[in-house]
Structures are given as structure tokens and as C-alpha cells.
Amino acid sequence: MQRALALHRQGNLADAERICVTVLQRQPTHVLALHLAGVIALQTGRLDRGIALLGQVVQLAPEAAEAHRDFGGGLLAANRFEAALASFDKAIALKPDLAEALYNRGLTLAHLRRYKEALADYDKAIALHPEQAILHTSRAATLNYLRRYGEALAAYDAAIALLPNYAEAHSNRGLVLSNLLRYEDALASCDRAIALRPDYADAHADLGLVLSRLQRHSEALASYDRAIALNPNLAKAHADRGVVLADLHRHAEALASMDRAIAVSPGHADAHRYLGLCALALGDYERGWLLYERRQHRANPLGKPASEPPPWLGEASIAGKTLFIHWEQGLGDTIQFCRYAKLAVARGARVAMSVQAPLRRLLTTLEAGIAIIGEHDVPSSFDYHCPMLSLPLAFDTKLESIPDLTPYLSADPAAVAMWRNRLAGLPGLRVGLCWAGNARSDHPSAHATDLRRSITLANYAPLAAIGGASFVSLQKGEPASQAATPPPGLSLHDWTNELVDFADTAALIEALDLVITVDTSVAHLAGALGKPVWILSRYDACWRWLIDRNDSPWYSTARLWHQPAPGDWDSIITRVAAALRDEVALRPTATSVPDRDRA
16 A cells, blocks of 8 residues: 555546555455555546545544545535535544645535535635745635635735636636726736637636726637637536627527537536527527526526525415515515516415515506515515516526506605606606616626616717706716706706705606607616606627617607617717607697596
8 A cells, every 4th residue: 555655646536446445355354455456546536436435434433534525525516515525524623733634625605605614614724834825825716706806816916926827717817807997908818818818718708707807809709719728617607608709790600609518518507597598688588588587597696695594586376475585686676576566466475575675656646555665675474585686587588478457556646746746847858868887896797787888868869959858867876967058059957966866866757748768777767767768788688679679668758769880879869869750740739647647
């Protein structure tokens, strides 16, 4: 066995294993031979054999910390995370300073999305071995999942200080820099990784992601193609390449690329989610909702995590049951999908629905009997729960069966009357304007999307030439400050400092004749109120607006205006201005009475 150990240290695994087999033929319960043979089996990719051999070792030598560590390593490699965690716990209980066990337990906890606990294990391992660069990179990856990007960058820098030519650290550092919106630095870091390892497929894929966030589509595709040429089974390259293709309206190619990602990695949650979004954009709701459900399995899930008891996805009867619907993503998503609570009530359910604070007062108008609770609240007891964006799947929504219940939200009549009185002196058509969404600088992909969907008030300059219309700001947040300096000739009335929440905004919208907005929560609010709304949509339109349609099955009063090319807002605004001029001509004496109330 001493000779086998020496051969193993030299990297001669085959001869080392042959000695172990010989020893085990003579002594089937020889612990050291079983242990080394098990480790070699793991090293050579024979997980089942390695786990079986090491399982015998921990039975024969339950006090051997290293055996539990290596057994846990095999279970981790086999994605048996809970069992692996138990093995690492035993190893650490026996030997608290066993750094490799701490490190592997951190990896396991990260797989289980228990990132804060994983971080604590990495910190302990680093305290024992601060010179190990891999410990710093794993810690950095976990900090990135926790969206603690500044700390993640420092951790990658620590790894690179230890190993300046550590290509993986440079590449991952590029993604963190991208998350910090430092795109030029991100490109340089990815380029450095590629310079160190030209055949490193992941670095080319990471470069593609940064380029795609910068809307440098052709360069991004070239990077993804290079990554795939180097590693045809790199699922993230196929999946992210599919996103770029979808953004370019090359949907058939996008679907094929995402399908390839799933073929090489069936458990790739992002690939399923991207494929689902692409299918939804094409109107294939039957496939789309089912695929989109895999978003819950992402390493860093969107919105609120699932809770107990099990989720309801439409299979069981909810008559007489309590259904907890919880908000999941943006404010617009909540406005769009809260309508399904009415359908749940129609099936006999008692419904409690958590929503974001700015929406809580507005959503109490949804339907009497639906309990609207705070964003962090959970009912004391319930039979089923359902994330809000899983409701279309639960109700088997097809394109032709979208529950267009508009209007399904309403504003306070007294507040509406107050605004109508205040707006009575405004001449002509009363038009609400919104030009930007939430920048979401803390969420890199959402921020990149916002850069493409938002405009500035200055973009609305062509509207200034239209007589017979008065404009009212509906813009909140930091971009609202632009209302103080509107384009020359554009008379913009701004009372947004009086709008505390969406119930206030709803009352003002009800007093208007038309809303013109980019793709943000105001678009959904106007649609849910049944108010005419013109939605300015970016070239890579959100899936919910479908492809090549200027109407919306989700909101009967919505009209869509799509960019003809990425970044081309001018042509949209020109067309909108012409349409608004026609609208004014048709209604020269427009009042603030909503269309649906007219005889």
C-alpha cells in the first residue's frame, strides 16, 4: 500500500489501482486499499464505483475524517447534495480544521442556494489556507450570487494576486465588472483571460455576455461561436447565444440554439427559461409556460422563493381551499398577473395575495374577498401557494384564452373627481407621458434591459408641435427630474410629487384621455384600468407583447409601437406624433371622460 500511495502521488493512477485491487483480493476490508481505490475511481470519472468503495470505508472506519470528506466529494460530484452535506458535516465534526472538507461543504451549500452559509465555510477555509487561490474564487462566485459585487471583485483580485495567470479568475472577474456596470473594464478582463488561455471556451462565452449587454450583437455572436467551437457541450454559450439571436428577431435560430443547450445540459435552468420566453414571444403558450416554470431552478431565482406547502400548478381542486399567491418580479408583472386571483376565486378558493408596497392599496380594488397582504407577509395558514408568474400555467392559458378582464383595477372615485376638476382647465386631449422605467442598477441584466427600453423626455420633442393636446407627467423616480426642463414648446404639467403610490397614479390616469409610455409599470397600470395606452417597445420586445403585433391580448385598450431597429426611437416618436395629431383631429373637443363611459 505504501508503493500504491507513492504511485498515486506521482500520478500513476492505473498502477496504484492495480495494487489496491490485489490487496483487496487478499483482504476485502482493507481500509486504506478501499479508500485509495475509491479516490482513484472518483478521479477517473467512475462515480458509482468510487461512492460504493468510499461508502464501505466510512462504515469500517467511522472516525476517519478524511474518509467522510472523500465520500462527500463523490456524492457532491454525483449531485447528491444533501447526502454530501451530511458527509462533510461528519468530517468537520471529527476534524474542524480539515480545510478541504470546509471548502467542499461550501460548494455543496452553494448548490443548495444556501449562499450565506457557503460563504462562512469559505471564510474558514481561507483562514486555514489563505494562499489557495481557488478558495478566493469560490468565495467570489458566492458573493456574486449574493449580488455583493464589490466584495466579489475584491475576492477575484485576491485570487489573481496569488496566481496572476489564473485565466478562470480573470474571466469571472469580467462578469463581476459587468455586474458593476463597468463594461470596458469587463471587456479588458475577459480579453486578459483569453490572452492567457486562447482555448478557454468559458472566457469566450463570458466575453459574449458582456458584449451582448453592450448591444454589440455581431461581436457577441462571434464570441459565442468561438466558445462553442472550442467546447460544443458548453450549455451556457448555446443558451446565451440564443438570447442574442432572439433579440435580433432570428427566432428560429434562437430556438435551435436553446434546444441545443438543453440537449447538452438537461438541467440547465436558464436555457429552459430562455426557451420558454422565446416560445411565449412567438405565442406558443402551451410550451412557453411549462418551460418558463424552470426559472425556479436557477442558481439565483427571480423573486420570492417557493414556500411550503407545495406549489399549486392547476392539478388539484382549490374549491374551499386557501391559495397563497405571492408576488415574484417587477411591479408591472404584478399588475399584469394579479387578474388571475379573480379566476381562483371563481374556482371557489379563498385567496391571499402578497404584493409590493406601492401596489397594495391599488390592488384592494381587484375583488372583494381577496386578501391583499404586504410584500413580506405570509398567511398564518394556507393549503397551496403559487408564484404569480406561474398562474398562467396553472390556469392553462393559451393565446386565445388569456383572461382579458379589463378593466380589473379601479381608482378611488373621489380622487378621480379631484383630478378631473384640476385638469378641467387643460385644453384639448389630455395625454399622460412616461419615458423611463426603474434603472435597477443593482440587477445587471434588468439594468441592461432598462437601457434599451427607457428614453428621455427630450425624445418626446416632436409632440411639442401638436396643437390641441395637453401633456401631463406620469414619470416617477430619478428620471422625473427631467420634467423641470421639457423640450422647447412642450407644455408639460407635473403633479407627480403628489403621487405616493400606484393608487394615486391610477386616479390621475383615469382623469386623462390617453397614456403614452415606454414599456414599464405605467403601461400595465393604464391597461389594467382600461385606459387607452400607447406603448413604445424596444426592438427586442418583451415576450408579453408578442412578435409583429400592434395590439395586445392582455390589454384591449393597448396599442404597441415597436422599434424598427435597435435603438431607433426617433422613427417611433415620429409615427406616434402623426397618430396623435390624427387623434386630436378626430376629437377636437375631447373631455376627460374615459372612452368606456361615453354613449
